[in-house]
Amino acid sequence: MAFEATKREWGELYAFFRLLADGYVYGGTPDVKKDEALRFPVAMVRREEHDGTRQYILEKESIHLKGENIDKRIPREDFATVAELIYAAIRQSREDDVTSPDGVEEFLDEVAIFDLEARTDDRTDFSVAFYSVDAPLTGFCVRSRLGLMIPLLDGGRTANFKFEQTGVKFATPTINKINAEGEEDDVVSRMLMIERLGGVLKYSDVADKIFRSNLSMIDLHMGRLLAEMTRLMWLDGITKVSDLTEELQKLNPLKIKDELITKHRFYEYKVKELLLALAMGMRPAKLYNGTDSAIAGFLFVTGDGEVLCYQRAFRQTFADFLYQNSRLEKGSTEKDKYGYLERENGVYYFKLNLKIGLLKR
Numbered sequence: 567m568a569f570e571a572t573k574r575e576w577g578e579l580y581a582f583f584r585l586l587a588d589g590y591v592y593g594g595t596p597d598v599k600k601d602e603a604l605r606f607p608v609a610m611v612r613r614e615e616h617d618g619t620r621q622y623i624l625e626k627e628s629i630h631l632k633g634e635n636i637d638k639r640i641p642r643e644d645f646a647t648v649a650e651l652i653y654a655a656i657r658q659s660r661e662d663d664v665t666s667p668d669g670v671e672e673f674l675d676e677v678a679i680f681d682l683e684a685r686t687d688d689r690t691d692f693s694v695a696f697y698s699v700d701a702p703l704t705g706f707c708v709r710s711r712l713g714l715m716i717p718l719l720d721g722g723r724t725a726n727f728k729f730e731q732t733g734v735k736f737a738t739p740t741i742n743k744i745n746a747e748g749e750e751d752d753v754v755s756r757m758l759m760i761e762r763l764g765g766v767l768k769y770s771d772v773a774d775k776i777f778r779s780n781l782s783m784i785d786l787h788m789g790r791l792l793a794e795m796t797r798l799m800w801l802d803g804i805t806k807v808s809d810l811t812e813e814l815q816k817l818n819p820l821k822i823k824d825e826l827i828t829k830h831r832f833y834e835y836k837v838k839e840l841l842l843a844l845a846m847g848m849r850p851a852k853l854y855n856g857t858d859s860a861i862a863g864f865l866f867v868t869g870d871g872e873v874l875c876y877q878r879a880f881r882q883t884f885a886d887f888l889y890q891n892s893r894l895e896k897g898s899t900e901k902d903k904y905g906y907l908e909r910e911n912g913v914y915y916f917k918l919n920l921k922i923g924l925l926k927r
Contacts, residue, residue: 569671570663573656573713575682578691580652581708581865584873585611585694586622586629587646594866594874596886606875610695612703614685620678623699629677636678648673653871656712688860689847704877705860707845709924710867717923718841718892721850723903725921726773727793731907731914733766741914745906751896753905753918754800760907760916767916769793777850784839787820791836794819796894796918805893807922811837834889841888844922846878869927888924895921 585591585608593604611622615633623630628639651667659665674680684691690705709715719725736744740763748755760767772778772789781788794817795810804810814833826832847859863877863884876884897919899905904917 568666568668570665571682572662573659573664574710574715575713576652576656576664577710577712577867578684578708579679579682580649580656580712580871581710581867581873582611582613582692583645583649583652584871585865586624587642587649588873589624589642591694591865591873591875593880593883594876594887596883596890598866598868598874598887598891600872600874601883604875604880606696608694609697609701610699611692612695613679613692615678615681616685617680622677631677633678640677644673645677653712662714686860690860691865693860704862704879706863706865706875706877707861708865708867711869711926712867712871715924715926717895717921718844718888719850719920719922720897721774721777721920722897722901723919724774724777724850726902726904726917726919727789727796728770728773728915728917729767729793729797730770731760731765731916732768734764736763736765736907736914741907751899751905753896753899756905756907757800757916767797770915773917774850776853780848780850780854781840783854783856784843785836788836788840790819791833792840792920793918796920799894799896800918805895806925807837807841807892807894808889810894811889838885838889841892841922842881842885845884845888891925892922893925895923897921 590605590607593601593606595601608624610624613620613622618634620631620633623632628641629645631638631640648670651670655664655667688705691708693703693705695701695703744756744759747759757767769790772781778789791814794814798804798810798813804813811833815827818827822832843854845864847861848854863875866874866876868874876887878884902919904919907914907916
């Protein structure tokens with residue numbers, strides 16, 4: 567019987583099957599191309615299910631599947647066939663929910679997969695041993711352009727920045743009028759109205775104290791830097807992180823020396839450090855101390871079905887990839903509680919929300 571799953575869920579499964587079918591994965595370049603010089607042989611993939619751990623060991627013609635009460639071999643060409651069926655179904659569907667192609671459900675039963683998204687506590691999707699079954703495992707998250715991607719940072723209201731409203735003191739009716747301006751998500755109109763009426767939005771702080779501390783681990787002024795990027799995104803319509811960073815270099819909100827900006831590329835470096843931390847598991851509401859998590863890289867599925875490998879071991883390439891392929895996104899104002907003038911201890915603040923995702927193309 568057919569069932570439905572999201573393109574993201576199918577994308578994770580597609581990447582998994584592609585690794586087992588091909589027996590290798592290429593490293594990716596910063597511009598999402600295959601690096602012919604970096605070809606990593608896959609020896610084994612470990613995946614978690616609700617009823618225990620599965621090991622998928624690559625042999626010449628078959629995959630040796632081992633788990634609790636499971637020990638069998640499945641032809642590798644079967645994984646290639648099913649991967650192609652999944653890819654075709656994703657590409658053909660106009661909806662986010664995709665019906666399983668004929669034969670896929672039976673194959674999933676055969677290879678003991680019951681959860682399309684792996685059950686892990688460490689936020690990895692599965693782990694890979696390269697070169698040898700005995701090699702250390704590398705934990706990966708799958709990100710796929712075939713469907714909706716999980717954001718690098720989607721912290722909800724914990725990822726808000728506070729801007730103090732200064733310049734003039736607005737009467738309560740004026741505050742109400744500003745907050746009623748435009749549609750619910752029309753943050754720009756409210757920001758421009760404040761400016762038009764003589765108000766100034768001055769950066770104050772990171773709204774959540776844990777997120778503030780996490781950002782301080784990268785730089786004590788990281789909150790101000792990101793708040794300015796977020797403001798630029800709303801007012802100037804620039805979304806790509808690399809473009810926003812270039813604007814920061816011109817505006818220099820931290821008032822640092824030109825030499826630091828031009829020679830050391832201070833702003834670019836700090837933004838890349840943040841992106842790497844997010845990719846490796848930093849979250850706004852969970853204390854971050856710089857310790858590496860189980861996530862050691864991304865398996866990135868391109869629009870044409872290529873699976874590329876980005877990992878901590880090739881740090882600069884991973885950082886450059888994230889920098890060139892991430893953007894700021896607009897979260898829901900109602901859900902994330904931002905975009906309005908709100909009173910706090912007698913002072914009015916306007917909050918903006920930080921959400922960072924990967925480019926779809």
